[in-house]
Structure formats: C-alpha cells, structure tokens
Amino acid sequence: MTEGPRPRPTLRDIATALGLSVNTVSRALGDKDSVSAATRAAVQAEAARIGYVPNTLARSLVLGSAMTLGLVITNPSNPFYAQLISSIELRVRAQGYSLLLLVTDESVENEQRATEALLRSAVDGAVVVPVQAEWDHWRRVRDSGIPLVFVNRDVPELGCDMVGVDYERGSYEATSHLIAGGARRLLLLEEDLPITTTADRITGFRRAMADAGLKVSDDQVQAVPTKRYDSLALPWQPEEAYRFAQTLLTDAHPDGHPDGFVTGNDYFALGLLRALAERDLAVPGDVAITGYGDHPYAAYLQTPLTTVRLPAAEVGTTAVDLLLQRLRAGTERPRKTLIRPELVIRASTGGPPALTNRQEQPSSTPG
Incomplete structure (x- = not known):
C-alpha cells in the first residue's frame, strides 16, 4: 500500500x-x-x-495584494527579449514579488487571452511588450486598476508609462559613423514589419543623412521580405537578407554599388556579408556595414561587426522600478523613458577612429 x-x-x-x-x-x-x-x-x-x-494566497488576502507582477512578451527567441525577461525576473524576485510570464507570439488573439489571464490572476501590475495592432483589451486592463508599463513599443493612446530603447538614436549614430568614414551611397535594410521600432530606426537613418546634407531617395530605404510576416514570432533569418542583397547588388546603378549599409538587425548584416563576399566586395575596403542588436556572434565573425548594443537589462530593471513606483504613488503623471543604446565599433566599418582603405568618396547619392 x-x-x-x-x-x-x-x-x-x-x-x-x-x-x-x-x-x-x-x-x-x-x-x-x-x-x-x-x-x-x-x-x-x-x-x-x-x-x-x-501560503501566498492567504498572504495576499491579508495584505490586499497578490504580490505578483505580470510580464507579457512577444517573442522570447529574440535575444533582446531573453535578456529582458531575465533582468525583470531578478528585479521582481529581489522586491519580494512573483512573476507571471505570458507569451503572445506577436498574435493579437494570444495577447487578448493574456489580458484575460492577468485579470483572472489579479496581478498587482504588468510589464508589457505590446503587439501594437489593437489595444482595447489593454484599455480594459488599465481601467480595472492594474497599472501597465509598456516596454520597447508604446501605445500612446492609453497614456501609460513606457520604457524603451532610443532606437532612433542608435540608427542615427550608426549612420553618422558611416558618413564620418566617407560613405555617401548608403542603404538601410530594414524589416518589412509595421512596428514602431522599425519606424524609429528609419527616422534615425533619414535624420543622420539630412544632418550631413545628403539626400535620401526612396530606394535607399529597403524593406527586406521576411518570413516573420507569416509568423511574427519566428526569429530573423540571415538567408532573407542574403537573397535580397543578391538581387540588390546585381541591379546596375550609374553610381555603382552602395559603399555603406545600415541594417536593422545583426542577422540581416550576417546575410549581407555573405552576399558581398560572393561578389568579391571587401568589408570595409569596398563596403562598410553596421548591424543592430550586438548579438553574441557579432564580435566573432571573420570581419567583426560594428553594431548597436541594446541595453536590455537596464530597460527591464527600469520598467520594474517604474511599475513599483506606480503601485506606491498611482497619481503621478505617466512617464516615457528612452534609454540610449551604444554604438560598438569593430572591423566591418574599419574600426575607430574612422573607416580605412576607402578607394573613392563620391559626393552624390543615388537618384
């Protein structure tokens, strides 16, 4: 027995x-x-x-608090979000709270189910990476008295706190770095996705070009067709930028090939490096490249990649601290905090202080 x-x-x-x-x-x-x-x-x-x-349930009844915070994330396979989750969990635990993790896979339907779970669990507050397609379900959560802090993407219509990376600044600095090294025919390779982080990077690229007195034609901002359009939770694929760059580099242009590429993520830069090598274009001698994200492999490529390092841990801890402040003083006005990323200069742009081996420095951009 x-x-x-x-x-x-x-x-x-x-x-x-x-x-x-x-x-x-x-x-x-x-x-x-x-x-x-x-x-x-x-x-x-x-x-x-x-x-x-x-017994946390009994304790919550005594304290009038579940001592639990929610975290709604879109895509944990993204290295940025993986680090964000870790930093948030550590901060939440240090403050005596538990964490309820919900993954939406960039799906509005999954996000709506996540909001129902937050309401049923009676969490004290939530840190949220929103899908950004719809937000009435988040309005319902906010109106129920659960404070929200949006991370990385904002929903300004709801007037909630937001903590994110200054993506525009990162793109501006990467573009300015290439221009300072002599690049003039620059192209931006971005994701073909309707999210604010992509739009912010495009804005930073255009602003840096304008500040340098360089015009930007429509064909200098290229949206790379991505499998993430079919399933937004998929990770980026170097193959997508590789195939796209193969076509891009074979198209004849009166000014020749681009002499600088700004990419919206390191995976695109990885695919681009292969396409350039197959055309015998040297990096950075013929073409300089910047990535975005500083993924672990970026420093270990044959040509180490200049890229924008994202402050994921700082974003996570700042979001938790802001949420806890909101729980203690709910009458404060909503705040938007953008944390500056860091441009990490490596061999793909010639290294500091400037690009090297540049054979030509034309003063005009493609028309």
Whole structure:
C-alpha cells in the first residue's frame, strides 16, 4: 500500500514544535521587529526542517495584494527579449514579488487571452511588450486598476508609462559613423514589419543623412521580405537578407554599388556579408556595414561587426522600478523613458577612429 501525500506543513506545526503561539511564528517569519533574533532564528530553522512554504494566497488576502507582477512578451527567441525577461525576473524576485510570464507570439488573439489571464490572476501590475495592432483589451486592463508599463513599443493612446530603447538614436549614430568614414551611397535594410521600432530606426537613418546634407531617395530605404510576416514570432533569418542583397547588388546603378549599409538587425548584416563576399566586395575596403542588436556572434565573425548594443537589462530593471513606483504613488503623471543604446565599433566599418582603405568618396547619392 502506497502512502498518500503528506499534509502541507503549517504555521501551527512550527508553533507546536517550538512551544510558541501561531502569531509569534507568523511575526518571526515576517521579520517583524517585535520578535527577538533568537526566536526568529529558531522559527526559520524549524520552518526549513519541516519544509514549510508560505501560503501566498492567504498572504495576499491579508495584505490586499497578490504580490505578483505580470510580464507579457512577444517573442522570447529574440535575444533582446531573453535578456529582458531575465533582468525583470531578478528585479521582481529581489522586491519580494512573483512573476507571471505570458507569451503572445506577436498574435493579437494570444495577447487578448493574456489580458484575460492577468485579470483572472489579479496581478498587482504588468510589464508589457505590446503587439501594437489593437489595444482595447489593454484599455480594459488599465481601467480595472492594474497599472501597465509598456516596454520597447508604446501605445500612446492609453497614456501609460513606457520604457524603451532610443532606437532612433542608435540608427542615427550608426549612420553618422558611416558618413564620418566617407560613405555617401548608403542603404538601410530594414524589416518589412509595421512596428514602431522599425519606424524609429528609419527616422534615425533619414535624420543622420539630412544632418550631413545628403539626400535620401526612396530606394535607399529597403524593406527586406521576411518570413516573420507569416509568423511574427519566428526569429530573423540571415538567408532573407542574403537573397535580397543578391538581387540588390546585381541591379546596375550609374553610381555603382552602395559603399555603406545600415541594417536593422545583426542577422540581416550576417546575410549581407555573405552576399558581398560572393561578389568579391571587401568589408570595409569596398563596403562598410553596421548591424543592430550586438548579438553574441557579432564580435566573432571573420570581419567583426560594428553594431548597436541594446541595453536590455537596464530597460527591464527600469520598467520594474517604474511599475513599483506606480503601485506606491498611482497619481503621478505617466512617464516615457528612452534609454540610449551604444554604438560598438569593430572591423566591418574599419574600426575607430574612422573607416580605412576607402578607394573613392563620391559626393552624390543615388537618384
């Protein structure tokens, strides 16, 4: 005959074993000042011996708080979001909260289900990477009294807090770096996706060109057809930029091939590097390239990649801290915080302080 499950250890079990009241045991486990250090140590030791685990539901009823925060993420396969999840979980745990993680896979339907889960779980607040296609379901969460902090993508219609990366600044600095090194015929390879991070990078590219007195024609901003259009949760594929660049580089142009590429992610830069090598175009001698994201492989390519490093951990901890501030002082006005990324200069642009081996520096852009 097998034994059934053991009863869950309780505060009363600890109290009986030590000859204390249940109230004293509860105060000792809650680190109340009214309990001596010796009593607290004895209670904690007995709790560990019998395997006592606090009943968080009962605790939440007493405190009027679930002591749980929600995290709604779009695509955990994205290295940026993987690091974001880790930093948020560490910060939440350090503050005594639990974390409810929900993944939407960039689907509005999944996001709507996630909001229902947040409402059922009665979380205290939530950090959210929104899909950005619809937001009435987020309005319902906000109106229920659950504070929201949007991360990486904003939903300005809801007037909530937002923490993200200054994607426009990162693109501006990458483009300006290429221009400073002598590049004039620049192309931007971006994702063909309707999200604000893509739009911000395009804005940064155009602004840097304008500030340098360079015109930007429509064909200098190229949207790479991506499989993520079919399933937005898929990771980027170097093959997509490789195939696209093969066609791009075979098209004859009166000014010759581009002498600088700004890419919206490191995967696109990886595919581009192969396409350029197959055409015997040297990087950075003939063409300079910047990526975006500083993924782990970027520094270990045969030609290490100049790229924009994203402050994922800082974004995560800032978002949690802002959410906790909102829980303590809900009347404050919503805040939008953009954290500056870092341009990491490597061999794909010639390295600091400027590009090298540039054979020609034309002063005009493609028409």
